[in-house]
Amino acid sequence: MTKWDQKIDWLINRLKQDQSSDGSWAYPFDTGTTTDAYMIILLRTLAVQEDQLIRGLAQRILSKQSDNGAWKLFADEENGGNLSATVEAYYALLASGFVKKDDPRLVSAKKFILEHGGIQNTSMFTKIMLAITGKYKWPAFSPFPVEMILLPAACPINLYQFSIFGRANLIPIMILASRKFSMKMKNSPDLSDLFSARHPGHSWPENRDLLDWIGEELKKISEFPERLHASALDRAKKYMLARIEPDGTFYSYFSATFLMIFALLSLGHFKNGPIIQNAVKGLLSMATVIDGLPHMQYTTANVWNTALISYAMQNAGVPKEDETVAAANRYLLSRQHNRSGDWKIHNPHGAPGGWGFSDINTINPDVDDTTAALRALIREAAGGTQTREAWKRGVNWTVSMQNRDGGWAAFEKNVHGKWLKLIPVEKAEYLLGDPSSADLTGRTLEFLGNYTNLENRHPAMEEGADWLIRHQRKDGSWYGRWGICYLYGTWAASTGLAASGIPASRPALKRAAGWIQSVQNHDGGWGESCRSDIHQTYIPLGHSTLTHTAWALDTLIAVSEKPTVEMEHGITWLLSNLEKQDWTTAYPVGQGMAGTFYIHYHSYRYIFPLLALGNYRRKYS
Template sequence: MYLYISKRKEWRGILESRISAGITQLIEQLKQEQSSNGSWPYPFETGISTDCYMIILLRTLEIHDEILIKQLTERIMSKQEKNGAWKLFYDEGEGNITATVEAYYALLYSGYYSKKDLQLRKARKYILTNDGLDNVHMLTKLMLAMTGQLKWASRFPVPIELILLPPSFPINFYSFSVFGRANMAPIMVLADRKFSLLTDKSPDLSGLYTRGDEQSDNEPIYSKHTEEWRSLYTTIEKGIKSLIGLPSYIHKLATEQAKQYMLARIEPNGTLLGYFSSTFLMIFALLSLGYSKKDPIIIKAVNGLKSMKCEIKGLTHIQYTTANVWNTSLISYALQEAGLSPTEQVVNKANDYLLSQQQYKYGDWIIHNPTSSPGGWGFADKNTLHPDVDDTTASLRAIARNVQNSQTARQSWERGVQWALSMQNDDGGWPAFEKNTNSKLIHLLPIEKADFLLTDPSSADLTGRTLEFLCAYTNLSKNHAAIRKGIGWLLKNQEKNGSWYGRWGICYIYGTWAALTGLRSAGVQESHPSIKAASKWLLSIQNPDGGWGESCRSDSNQTYIALEASTLTHTAWAIDALIAVSDKPTVTINTGIHYLLDHLYLKDWKTDYPKGQGMAGDFYIHYHSYRYIFPLLALAHYRNKYGPHF
């Protein structure tokens, strides 16, 4: 017995030493990579799409930035598979038709590759084998139409006059999410005017149709119309006809309002709400309205997109947006959870940066939340009028320990907490950007991925993390109506297998981690059936090596699909969730901890595997900061909860 106890103490001592060493290593790594302004500008990596579109944009505008164009082609080519295709993630299969078409088009348009090159001949073969241009995503078809490669459909599913309908109408412009509006405003202008622009450098993609040599006049750019949609379209038409004025006047007024909507939401760096896609579309929309290619607004927008350039493994990438605020809020919080004082320089600088990023302007969120005042945080460092709930609660966690000693932090805290609370949806959950923008009518629109592009529903990840923040960091009673409603939403929306779907991450592990930590902070006991079911599910999907991993295919399939390999981030989420529901370290938790410690600095495809998503099946995000943040949190929470000797 003495020998057993002795060996157990020795093992505990070794684990304690390894955890402390791991935490120290991660802290030092983060300290070294903090920028001079206190933020962490880790890349927001989203595959090759933005690199392709940047080349297409520059060539269309006849901005011959050859250094940048050549750099972007190098990164695009580095991602090509042996079969000629491009993928969005490692285990996607043979390739992704949309990504391959975008790459093929951009490489040809760059002028540095021709159809005769072996790499492009292989890409062309893959495209034709997989239904060609007929099979790409709707947004890519729109890009092809506006650059003269596809014919516009006879009518767009959303007429531009919709922008004039009042918010009281069953479906109106503000039924869409703010992200949806930012993209839809320029799309409606372009589709209405059926604008396209060819240059003397435009490639000829006509040979990539698989249903004949040319696109059929009746071939829709959009997804198929349904009877429900036809009924809804009739309702919209009736609403438009009820507007006072001649049709020509109404049309002109709608076009002007769409233009003003875009111009009023240009950020200081020239981009439309800080997003690549909306800015790209805005530039073409303005061209369709008669703006010159050299107009200052267009030149500033292009420079804004260029400013989002970063370097990854020696190659140039144009980010979809920047993630400085998100990175910094999470890292500051993780460092403090790991034992650093808010007065230490690295944390103090980070929190000063975060305080400078709080937003005091009224954004579109006020439409559905008219009684609240500004006080949220946005995702990107250049964002001034587009806050979101996730960044707000993350930033508030980071500055929480400053509140008692700083009047500035206290004022920011109070505004931020009130704004986050005010954003709760009527169903009890929390959205990302705007409340109550999940109209069932939106799902009837024949627009591909409309549920991701145009809606902002309550989600388990946002609701769980908001609950965790409110219960762990504020003095709000756990019997408060907002807390009870949030708990109710999570319990109601749990999957049958015990997991939760996370809208903004990959996917079920992510949602389950957020939901479990939120419910436990809100006082839901370990013995609750919901907690037990979620814990059982996490235990059932642990890999033999002690880690966890989930495929990006989970989001498209709407069910958990194992990655068949473990990743640092998925493992950290699972461990952190299990720590929240276990009073003592279990074998499952300990094997997960050992996986993290054994792989902290491993660099392979699993490290680069996307952990975030924005549009199932089409848009995935590799957060370069996550490999440090979430392992650090899991190790710190293990040590904090189970004591110095575990």
């Protein structure tokens, strides 16, 4: 057995060992310390007795503090740390009751906070959390009028022109802001000394923005504005309650559930009532353990992990009859959606058949998870009637979600209005919109081109390829919305174009390969900084990561008829570093709420090297 085969077998065996009893993989969805901090604050505010968990979360938060007192979203973050994350961590540690204000670690954190503008310079979402818990004053007017929920879907500007992800967070915020609700915990810590007098900084946006104007105009045309307001609150409440998942969470999202709990409290629900108690239990169920300490996941990633792993293993030669693969595919089939969600509003003729991201997700499918699950099921679908029908439903749903511009988005169809830039929210076009993206369009084309019988001349294929070619950057790269960042987008777009029949000699793929080669590190690997997302331009990490290297290699494999020198150099680095453990193996390579939190997928270090090595061996051996 060659070293190459040994490394592939090592990856496969490691994945087999980590499979859960239900057939899924529950690798952590690691988003840093923000959710840990919010969970402490929530539990203390509701007086939920979870001292052991709170102590563990506090220990984890402290373990992530930098020497300068700050907390970071990623290792090479600018300014020495992240102000919002540091304020959240400071608040949570005090709220836990296990760390005192004169603790040197908190003294150091306070110094960082004040030097960087104080609480008033934090992000809007941090301010909202502080306002909810009585640490920050709500604005004089609501920048998010709840009356907007009454606008019909046919109206050019309405809540259904936001992404489902943005809508799930915005609706409870609208309720809370309209009622200026706050609820202090017992023995609430004093944060007044975190306001900086030297740096007045930014407060709430006090200018009248588009949403506020819409709310005021609705009130003017209403004969009974108070009744209109009450009706809007009632509809917002019903929207949330109708989308609670079986585990009690709102769409399986931590932030949306956190906000929903307080929104329901503001509307008169009791904290000991069943809806709020079940929501808290649902959040508690998303706890995982990393390096011996608890972490509150933003959501679970079981479906995503399982679909990618099942496919990567089969691609590397594991037969579909292998019990690991068979159990994984049984799990995936059990998680296919059978009822419609909000996606139906802009896709009225589509039938359910997609997959969601998390373990408990029944009405919020997305295109990327769906094609990932379908890749895993393709071999089984070829031989089994039941699986074949499920596979067809998934393919049909995927095709039906193509945007009119030719691309694919994550959750919605044709939700990408330019007017979103008028809303006073950081990166509103990414948080509240769901436009076509290079990663979703590329991965969808790769699936359709390699695993279905759609011809390259099919309109869906041609329009998708045209979208990608139109959106390629001058340097040959593409921006990836859900990964870091240009390496991710270029990998997805290149493999998608190749699968759609675009020859490697075409300028788009030649430029893509040239760009990939131009950003290769001297050691043979690739690595990209999360700062690429913030500055919207490629910024090298200065170190190679397993995942970025695998994406870059898979790009070159897709567009090269024979191995290249750059490819061989990258393969050598990958084979030599598969088992390493250092800060680069924990570096985030996924992004969620653009510029606000980044994701370390613990599964990626195994999945994508296995995929690249499997593709190399199949194509060139």
